[in-house]
Amino acid sequence: MPLWVTKSDRAALIDRAPWARVDDMDWQDIADGREMLIRGGFRHLQTWRCVPSSVRHCLEGSGGHCGSIHADWFLPALCEPPKPPIHIEDLIVTSATGESLAVFVPSRHNPRTGRHMWVPVKDCSTWKDMAGPTRLPKEPSHEPDDDITFSSEELDRSCRAGEEHLAYRSDPRPLRDFGQPTGGLTLPVxxxxxxxxxxxxxxxxxxxxxxxxxxxxxxxxxxxxxxxxxxxxxxxxxxxxxxxxxxxxxxxxxxx
Structure with a gap:
């Protein structure tokens, strides 16, 4: 199972393969042993009953409370109560031991699209009990930025360590990691x-x-x-x- 790690929220492989996004850290922070928090690509399952006392809104967009059971995937910081952050080192270990699993959650409105994410094995089991097994789409829908291109450039062998205020080219690709809920699942009352x-x-x-x-x-x-x-x-x-x-x-x- 691949685990693609990126520092960009515009990376082309986001939601096309199991992925994780970390901060763009300076070499000094890495040398000092600063831990790399996962900012995107790892989620927890949250299940709640849609009643007035619930802190979450109705997934059906009714403007009120439908009384149904809702389930959706949230980033650790957006859980109720918030979950502790996940480090990339921990994900590497738990993905090998089976404590974290890579799943694909189809979109509610278009099952040919969806999101790849890493989730705790317990949450994955609960999700399968409610939604059934999740499968990869056979024919993913084409998106405007689906074309992945490569432009060859001469290798720059000069060391850039310690240099500040480097000029970086802007990334023309659209934002892919929005951090929003997946759309979730609603079961009847x-x-x-x-x-x-x-x-x-x-x-x-x-x-x-x-x-x-x-x-x-x-x-x-x-x-x-x-x-x-x-x-x-x-x-x-x-x-x-x-x-x-x-x-x-x-x-x-x-x-x-």
Whole structure:
């Protein structure tokens, strides 16, 4: 599995192969042992329920809250709560050990396009449970800057170490690393079972995986609230039998 490392947010191989972008560091910083943070190409999966209390907006652009489960990929600094930064040295090791995987996430609007990224293996497993296996597009759509050209220049053998204020030519290529979310995935609203209903509600495996990720619990710990019937973390150590809203309503009625 290749790992292309670049210092430019306009590099032609961004989203065409597994990649990572680092800062353009001076040779003095490299000699001093400064760690190289990954600025693009590594993401974490975030799953949330689209309700008014959510800190994230609705992926469907409804302007409100649809009640569905959303999942999308974010840079570490944009996660809720923020994740610690990843160093290129760590990615090299974890990509070899299998703790970090290279995945391709197709675009929601055009499955022939999408984004390459490195992700934690746990997040990749959760994503596959919700979205199914991701595959490379058979015929990637042509983009205006798809043509990669090479212009031969005579090799400059002079040492530039220590020189300041070097004049660099501007890069005419368009920006490729925007750092924006991928567009994500939306699963339908989970069905609710009326309290004391006898028949269980049929929930698909992707729906169960998405709700478990949103509630930060295991899929087998899900169950219906005995009050309103919505799915909560019902089973496991210290798991409640009713959701917070039902417990607060019950406590209020007892106080009266």
């Amino acid at each position: 989970l069905p609710m079972r009326p309290a004391n209903a006898g028949a269980p509600v049929a929930v698909t495996d992707p729906e169960r995986a998405a709700m478990a990720a949103a509630l930060d619990c295991k899929p087998w710990e899900l169950g219906p609230c005995i009050g309103c019937g919505q799915f909560i973390r019902r089973f496991g150590r210290n798991a409640p039998m009713a959701c917070r809203a039902c417990r607060e309503a019950w406590a209020g009625s007892q106080a009266r």
